[in-house]
Amino acid sequence: MDSENTLIMTLDAGPVTIRLRPDLAPGHVARIKELAREGFYDGVVFHRVIPGFMAQGGDPTGTGSGGSDKPNLKAEFNPEPHVRGVCSMARTAVPDSANSQFFICFDDARFLDGQYTVWGEVTEGMEHIDALPKGEPPRSPGKIVSMKVAADA
DSSP: OOGGEEHHHHHHEEEEEEEEEEOOOOOHHHHHHHHHHHHTTTTOBEEEEEETTTTEEEOTTTTSSSSSOOOHHHHHHHOOOTTTEEEHHHHHOSSSBBSSSSSSSSSSOGGTTTSSOEEEEEOOHHHHHHHHBBBBOOOOOOOEEEEEEEOOO
16 A cells, blocks of 8 residues: 555545545645645535435535635546546536545446546445435535545554
8 A cells, every 4th residue: 555645534434545546637636635634624524425426525615616725726637437436526617626626436427537537546445435425415414524644644
């Protein structure tokens, strides 16, 4: 395991291990690690959880319209397929608008390929993502208890 490129995201249900992919999206991986190290994601909810599709979080306001105070990222679209366990960056209709929000695919979402930046994949704990409360937004959303770079844990 490359601990500098591994995230440990702790949910109420348990830990989720994410392998970061700087080979695919170096700018996005750097941002995720920077925000995780600042504690930005700690306590942030999954505000949009759609069964069979994906769980989205990373907005400190919990509404789906917020982000960090850092500048938006330049798109790093790559050929990696959006399949179960893949972590990808959320954005508006503008390609270069990703900031802090991300989503994790529950299932095949190949129609997103090449339009959103894949930056990682869940290697352990996907059952905890599956257990997140569903809804847009969920009545009582699941939250990220903590998100740390494994090298720092």
